[in-house]
Amino acid sequence: MKKGFVVKDSKKIKSVDCPCGFSTRIITARDTPLVNFHITHITNSSKHYHLKCTELYFILEGEGQMELEENNIIGLTPGIVVMIKPGVPHRGYGDFKAIVVGVPAMEENDEFFCIKT
Template sequence: MANYEIAHFGKIEPQQCPCGSTRRAFAEPGNAGSMHIVEIKEDARTHYHKKMTEIYLVLEGEGHMELDGQLIPVKPQAAIFIKPGCRHRAVGKLKVLVVPIPAFDETDEWFD
């Protein structure tokens, strides 16, 4: 068994998520982290995670990240480190690379 994995995002089927649509790679349970490309077409739904940390990197578009109620302007190359418990959402049309640590777990997605 190889000590690496390769993902081709163009071959991963998009899934609906509270932020828009996402293509998820390396999201198997037990992985140290995963990687997603998220396309936000309209304002995302505010949510938080109890265990996951997320790192967002804006790839395309300009908008805002709402972090614990504070609107922060973002544009390509902006990186955001989101700790567990931080209520967050993207506002505007954006394409974002998201790195959840540990790997994404849909049971750790909470809404008020």
């Protein structure tokens, strides 16, 4: 019988390179298709969007900016929360750490990069 819960120690999970910087992927689609929970250190991410996943960013530390859609720039400081719906191009830059929650859990084939022309 499968357990109805997941417990992980984020200090024991190795960070991985990602298009945003470095990410500690604590809860992923392997754990549940419902949600992911990552702690991501963002420096200069590539503009991208997701077709299925809504993302929530909770800024933990540092400062930066987030570009949403075309040229909507918002300042990011600790305590700011940003919700990004599917289909919205976005990117973060600066030097900040955020909790990133994806609903449903983001899968690798649901990340599409915007090409500048």
